[in-house]
Amino acid sequence: MKRQYAVIGLGRFGGGVVRALVEQGMEVLGIDMDEDRVNEYSSIATHAVVADSTDEGVLKSLGVRNFEHVIVAIGENLQSSILTTLILKDMGIDKITVKAQNDYHERVLLKIGADRIIHPERDMGIRIAHQVVSKSVLDYLELSDEYSIVEMVAGSKIEGKSLLEMDIRAKYGCNVVAIKRDHEVIVSPHANQPVQEGDVLIVIGAEKDINRLEDNLMA
Structure with a gap:
């Protein structure tokens, strides 16, 4: 049985979530107040409807309470985002993920019971900054x-x-969890695994330790 998701808000972010979920074989209900957006995703989502997510009766009539995971991707309207999240929580939705506009929005969402908060613009900004500043990341x-x-x-x-020669874990407090080499992925590489120039090391660790590793070994 396919897993069912509802995505409320079909802007750039919400629409991207809908496409990604459908590509992974999930059943997706898309909801937005904008008819043009709904029409755009009517042939992509399993179902796409024009509806006001701040109306509890409307959400109940759409059967949203039967969905295991609801993503609230409402854009600039913080009031609608918060009210929608509160209604979903009262309806007993198992998992609610919400897009936050700022830290204040996040604090409110957490207080009313959102399970996961995401900051797509902020997170993408951080990722791009690391890529721009570093030659190896x-x-x-x-x-x-x-x-x-x-x-x-x-x-x-x-x-x-x-990896044993470099002693990355002991010297830098980081773990190499995988190595990507061309089209091959070496998961949990053994200590004697030699590293080749151009390999992509997937490293997990504290920010300061990753920076030390990069400065001393990758630069």
Whole structure:
């Protein structure tokens, strides 16, 4: 049985979520007050409807309470985002993910019971900044305020050296969880795994430790 998702708000972010979920074979209900947006996604989502998500009766009539996960992707209207989240929480939705506009919005959403808050613009800005500043970082994902997972490309300095020789865990407090080499992905590489120039190391660790690793081995 396919997993069912509802996406409320079919702007750039919400629409992208709809496309990604459908591509993964999920059933998706798209909801927006803008008829043009609904028409745009009517042939993409499993169902797409024009509806006001701040009306509890409307959400109930659409059967939203039967969906295991609802993503609230409402854009600039913070009031609608907050009220919609509150209604969904009262309806007993298992999992509610909400797009936040700022830290104040996030605090309110957490207080009313949102399960996960995302900041797509802020998070993308952080990722781009790391890619622009660093020559070795290809991608960056913040896991918490302190820990991150980073993709960094191996340079000539560590060509032919094994993970054991570099002793990354002991010296830098980071873990290499995978190595990407051409079209191959080496998951949980063993200590004697040699690294080749151009390999992409997927590293998890504290921000300060990742920076030390990059400065000393990747630069």
